[in-house]
Amino acid sequence: MNPHSLVSIDDLSKDKIMQLLDRAKFFEEHPNHRFLAGKVVGTLFFEPSTRTRLSFETAVNRLGGRIIGFSDPSATSTSKGESLKDTIKMVSNYVDLIIMRHYLEGAARYATEVTDVPVINAGDGANQHPSQTMLDLYSIYKTQGKLTDLTITLVGDLKYGRTVHSLIMAMKYFNPTFRFVACNELRMPKEYLDFCDSQGIKYTEHTDFSAEVIDSSDIIYMTRVQRERFTDLMEYERVKDLYTLHNAMLDNSRDNLRILHPLPRVNEINVDVDDNPKAYYFEQARNGLFMRQSLICEALQIDPQSDFAE
Amino acid sequence: MASDKKSLAVAALENGTVIDHIPADQLFKCVKILDLEGLDKQLTIGNNLRSDKLGAKGIIKIADVTIPEPVINRIALVAPNAVINLIRNYEVVDKRPVKLPDMVVGIVRCANPKCITNNEPMKTRFDVIDAERREIRCHYCGVTVTGAKADII
Ligand SMILES: [Zn+2]
Numbered sequence: 181m182n183p184h185s186l187v188s189i190d191d192l193s194k195d196k197i198m199q200l201l202d203r204a205k206f207f208e209e210h211p212n213h214r215f216l217a218g219k220v221v222g223t224l225f226f227e228p229s230t231r232t233r234l235s236f237e238t239a240v241n242r243l244g245g246r247i248i249g250f251s252d253p254s255a256t257s258t259s260k261g262e263s264l265k266d267t268i269k270m271v272s273n274y275v276d277l278i279i280m281r282h283y284l285e286g287a288a289r290y291a292t293e294v295t296d297v298p299v300i301n302a303g304d305g306a307n308q309h310p311s312q313t314m315l316d317l318y319s320i321y322k323t324q325g326k327l328t329d330l331t332i333t334l335v336g337d338l339k340y341g342r343t344v345h346s347l348i349m350a351m352k353y354f355n356p357t358f359r360f361v362a363c364n365e366l367r368m369p370k371e372y373l374d375f376c377d378s379q380g381i382k383y384t385e386h387t388d389f390s391a392e393v394i395d396s397s398d399i400i401y402m403t404r405v406q407r408e409r410f411t412d413l414m415e416y417e418r419v420k421d422l423y424t425l426h427n428a429m430l431d432n433s434r435d436n437l438r439i440l441h442p443l444p445r446v447n448e449i450n451v452d453v454d455d456n457p458k459a460y461y462f463e464q465a466r467n468g469l470f471m472r473q474s475l476i477c478e479a480l481q482i483d484p485q486s487d488f489a490e
Numbered sequence: 491m492a493s494d495k496k497s498l499a500v501a502a503l504e505n506g507t508v509i510d511h512i513p514a515d516q517l518f519k520c521v522k523i524l525d526l527e528g529l530d531k532q533l534t535i536g537n538n539l540r541s542d543k544l545g546a547k548g549i550i551k552i553a554d555v556t557i558p559e560p561v562i563n564r565i566a567l568v569a570p571n572a573v574i575n576l577i578r579n580y581e582v583v584d585k586r587p588v589k590l591p592d593m594v595v596g597i598v599r600c601a602n603p604k605c606i607t608n609n610e611p612m613k614t615r616f617d618v619i620d621a622e623r624r625e626i627r628c629h630y631c632g633v634t635v636t637g638a639k640a641d642i643i
Contacts, residue, residue: 182632211631263610263611265611265612266604266612282606283604283635284604284605284606284609284610285602285604285605285630285631285632286605286606286607286629286630286631286632287606287630289606289629289630290606290607290610290612290630304606305604305631306604307631307632372635482576
């Protein structure tokens with residue numbers, strides 16, 4: 181067990197979050213420095229995820245580290261029935277850091293228990309994806325200049341959306357006001373409403389993606405509404421276009437409003453929004469690179485800011 | 491002590507442990523949790539006995555063995571009002587309620603089929619998040635379950 185592993189956003193204190201954001205900003209200004217020279221990083225993708233893998237591997241490359249690993253588990257002995265424990269133990273002999281994605285929930289937590297090498301969870305099933313949450317926080321921080329006292333509207337699939345659940349957990353330190361906009365079938369689960377209540381987080385629930393909601397938001401976080409999430413396909417047909425953002429809907433929105441989306445999008449943000457300066461989802465993905473550089477240094481206990489100053 | 495004598499008299503025990511006040515529908519889960527099947531000591535299991543508190547209750551009597559308290563406490567998950575009686579020379583020398591530990595290891599199966607614990611040869615582990623309601627959460631995938639509904643391995 182390595183104490184610097186990152187499995188869940190819950191593992192991070194408020195101070196640690198602020199430190200990681202500050203470091204991401206440093207990497208945005210200094211993306212190419214060889215803090216990982218001589219280090220080998222294992223990227224183990226037991227489930228393919230090109231987007232996340234490219235972001236992490238670019239982060240390692242820009243830091244001057246080397247990468248081993250796999251992006252398709254069918255090419256590994258996992259497909260021959262090797263246990264996760266054995267794979268992790270084998271790879272631990274070769275690398276300084278493991279970045280892993282797995283289709284099973286809890287896989288990353290278990291991996292940390294069988295190795296002394298730090299592990300960064302790059303997504304475990306529907307459970308946790310802390311680097312996504314951290315890049316969301318960085319995007320909010322960067323565009324708003326702060327994390328405190330913001331009104332954040334979450335739209336679309338709030339029932340199964342892992343990213344929106346983690347964002348709620350992470351924002352508990354920053355006195356947010358949430359708007360939850362979803363159809364009945366995909367509304368925010370009770371356990372997260374209970375969490376908000378227990379933390380004193382203010383929220384309102386809406387089935388209408390109305391002008392009133394849009395015009396009072398600092399951040400609108402859009403998510404994909406997927407057909408396969410619906411037990412009632414009639415309901416899907418009825419609601420599928422109700423939670424699509426069009427450029428005209430932003431006419432009276434706040435100047436500081438920014439639109440976020442974890443990507444890939446399908447049709448929940450119309451392409452006519454893309455040229456609006458309030459559209460931020462492509463920069464958001466780019467922020468992922470700097471945040472992942474920050475997280476990698478944390479896992480390896482490298483302090484780039486002080487090393488850089490020397 | 492009169493009621494104790496009446497219920498414990500089914501098969502008087504000289505030395506050992508009596509676990510009383512187990513809900514009738516949870517008795518066999520307790521037997522499973524305590525892993526009593528392989529025990530070579532005299533063992534008496536009674537069920538659907540009359541109880542003023544529970545309506546129908548179960549009872550487990552184990553001769554000549556003192557099962558460690560942390561082990562017995564595991565049954566608090568399904569039998570929160572169970573009472574442990576320590577018997578010496580036919581007398582109850584100690585009597586205490588079971589107490590749910592902070593962590594439940596290796597006895598409950600996670601209800602989430604996509605949980606790593608259901609796909610890897612490993613022990614399950616649950617953190618007790620609400621002892622009063624006996625709510626436990628999988629340490630790995632985060633899925634919660636309450637005591638009486640727990641699927642015992
Ligand atoms: Zn689980």
